[in-house]
Amino acid sequence: MRFSRKIEWQKASIYIVPSLIILFIIAIYPMLYAIWTGFWDSHLHRPEVRSFAGLENYIKLFLDHRFLSSLGITFLFTLISVASTMILGFLLALLFEKPFKGKNTALALLTIPMVMAPVVSALIWKVFLLEPDVGIVNWFLSLFGIRGPYWISTTPWALISVIIVNIWFMTPFVMLIMEAALSVLSKEPIEAAMIDGAGYWKRVWYIIIPSLKGKILFTLIFRITIDYRMFDIVYTMTRGGPAFDTEMLSVWVYSVALRTFQMGYANAGAVVMMIIIGVTCLLIILPIIRKKGELA
């Protein structure tokens, strides 16, 4: 018997409303404020002196080649970083799948990169590992006679460095999810395939991956939303340079706000960011929620 409960909003509200109010104050109101500011031409230091600009800021954005390049960089970064971590994470999960002595310890150790503050990771990589002359990475390369590049200060290595750090710190996340998913996968289809003579990689491709489709999709969405708004790593490592070549959207908004003081313009950029990710997520999530709603 299903316990049907028709609770009026009144009773439910005590539980839910406080959260909604708080979220409104600290999240929704600022977002609305940002949208509103995007329509004005205001200055960080003289907020009273401002003129209404309507859609001018938004139009300016799409004519601004620094903003457009920032869009491109964000897209490129997200694409490469998400793809790499997904593939690498999945492969590592396969690697770890079969139990072995010390598996738990190994998994525990692998969570460490994930829990370190991105700022700290970025800093460690930048200052100690990727420093062109006294950093470990280039020294290591020099042992093989390879002359390591100037990681942070030249293109394309700057973007590559940022991506490397992101991969280093996000792969364990994907790996853990995949590993957990693998461990609850039902064995029968796999065993059946083994008996039929399918090789390891065939089994992976045709059986395992399809059964994990849901998990993979969600991890993908999650990863996209995290990478897309990346600020900490880029800001710490390159500040968006050299010459704006690693300027992700978040960094663009911050730099424009604090260097050129064009608050209206910066907020307009932030709003565009929000629209892009909002639309992307809605497009992916809505159909899924609908489907789930039908099944429930």
Added chain:
Amino acid sequence: MKKTLSKILMLVLIMSMVGVFPLIGCKAEAASAEKPFEGVEIYVGCLARTLSDELKPFLADFEAETGIKVNIEQHAYDSLRDKMMLEFAAGSGYFDIIYLSPGYLGELVENDYIMDISGYMETLGFQRDDFLLAAIEISRYGVGEEIWGFPYLADTTVLLYRKDLFEDPDNQADFENQFGYELPIPTLDKPFTTKQFLDLAKFFTRGDMYGFGYPQTGVAYGNLYILPWIWTFGEEYFDENYQVTINSPKGIAAIEYARELQNYQPPGVLGWDYGEHMPYFYEGKLAMTAGWFHLGVEANNPEISAIAGNVGYATVPWHPESGLETGKAVLGGGSLAITKDSKNPEAAFTYLNWMFGNKERALEWYLNGGSATLRAIYEAPEVYEKFPWSKEFFPIANYSLEHIAKQRPTIGVSHSLFEVMSGAWHSVSMDRESPEEALNRVSTEMQTIIDGWKKDLGM
């Protein structure tokens, strides 16, 4: 669940214990006496470097004498600037004194965030004429007479070159064969010309050595590097009517020259930041470089430099076709400004005058790594005892300060102009644009920025 909760408790305990870790290494603090009539605390925001490090030993004495507690908060340049802008916009009164770089001088003055301290000349004994002219100049806005910051650091770039390599007869012979004139040794009256400088850079780029090398990273050094070349060739960013003039033939010639010079510098220079060129110079990988005063002084200090004794000093190259009498270099350094929303401006000024206006203290600071802004310091015998090579260095340095150093544009949007210019310079050195393309593009961008600035100020 209990197990997990107790685990969490244990963790919180551990977290607090980790906070103890640094305490183990902490030295015991000396007790300080406080004058009852002042219980004031002031905050100084400045750059993290030896200069500000060496201020700390004096703080205890200051507090003992006046009861004012000074907190020196050191930051990286970007960090400080961003933080400062945020705090000013929020009106929080966070900093009483801040490091005032010419880079953001304009913004702060135009938005009324800092105080003009010339007023303190009568009231609190500020002796303006005790200081080097350049030290006052660095805190000047446009052509105004106000003094926006207390003298702290004023210097400029001087050329450093390997005397031993230049005086080596084989090098001299080879050079003459290759270029058809004698290897030039620079003097105050006869500095390098731009042509000679380029030839020398080319000549010395061989093996694992490069002719020249200088930091060019980011906005700060990107601009600091290219601006003096533009000046040296006789051009400016804009004229008195705020019209951008940078894409004139002189401007283009400057960028073309710099682009060629780039071939004789290590490839990583676009990523070098403050001070990063010195290790290369010391290791013999650069035949020539340039540096701010203290870097120049360090170059001949046997405790710091492996090539001490072999470093010659010169003024920056001169471009005869520019119509100017000397080359140009950027007046660098900064001053210490008192913020408008400081709650203790007089206490702040008292500190500044006590520390930097007092000859004994300023001298001691200089000898330990500080800077010299008081004229009197240049006559102090202790300086020549400690840095004997200063005898060679000071004439070049002082001449450069008086005749060669030039204050960067200080209008409020200067930083944006610098951003545009440094971006263009990086783009040209990576061959993404030709000098002419870059300058034409840049001049439209700069003009837009300046026009926007004028509109903001109602001009």
Added chain:
Amino acid sequence: MSKVRRLTKVRTLEILRLIMIVVVVFVALFPIIWVLLASFKSPGDLMRVPPVVFFQPTLSNYSDVASENFLFYFKNSLIVAISSVALSIMVGVPAAFGLSRFSIKGKEGIMLFVLSVRFMPYIIFALPLFFIMSRLGVIGTYGGLIFVYIIISLPLIIWLMKAFFDSVPYSVDEAAALDGASQFRIFWQIVLPCSLPGLATVTILSLIFAWNEYLFALILSGRDAQTLTVGLTRFLGGMETAVRWGMLSAWSITIITPVVLMALLVNRQLRKGFTGMVED
């Protein structure tokens, strides 16, 4: 393939696999180990090439950190993280319960709303909040920053706790209701205790995220509430300032140690938490 050859093949593959696992763990941990070592090296040894492996350890970097008023930052990070997570829990857990148990018009909408806040870039909140907070005069106060930090944990807590609550069957509520328990008692004394592991997981995750946060602290922490992450980036090099390697390494170690220790101690929970975040 003969049985013997197959066994040897399996054996070699297994050994290869273990080697690869070791390599992976090494690559994951190397940066941290390196910095840990670096934090005990004297300035002379610190950035030498070839790298110094055997050296005389010193605590000088830590004493430098201590003299930079490190405890102030540590205290701030601690207060802000713990308080904001505590607040989020107090408000979010009931909300999750409500969303789990009650069938309300617009439930989907609310869930979507909560989810979308989680996906927004922080910068879109940070700039407006800067203005709003300065006008209210709360920039740089603990209260202000703590309140803002709730953005980090509240959506996560609501989302995850709802999932945990959903896994407690209605029959439990039913039974309690039949025994005459009020709605609140069902929540507080029945369903919640069943979900304590979930709550612990969610708390740990939220604490970690709050501790590691950077952007909000950078813009909104003023003078009095600066956290460890902000303090760290003060020491990067830049124009006219030299990189302070010793300080950076010691400071980095102190930022990550509490979190790493916590992660190792409650690792199972932590892992469940991370995998749970993708639960849908």
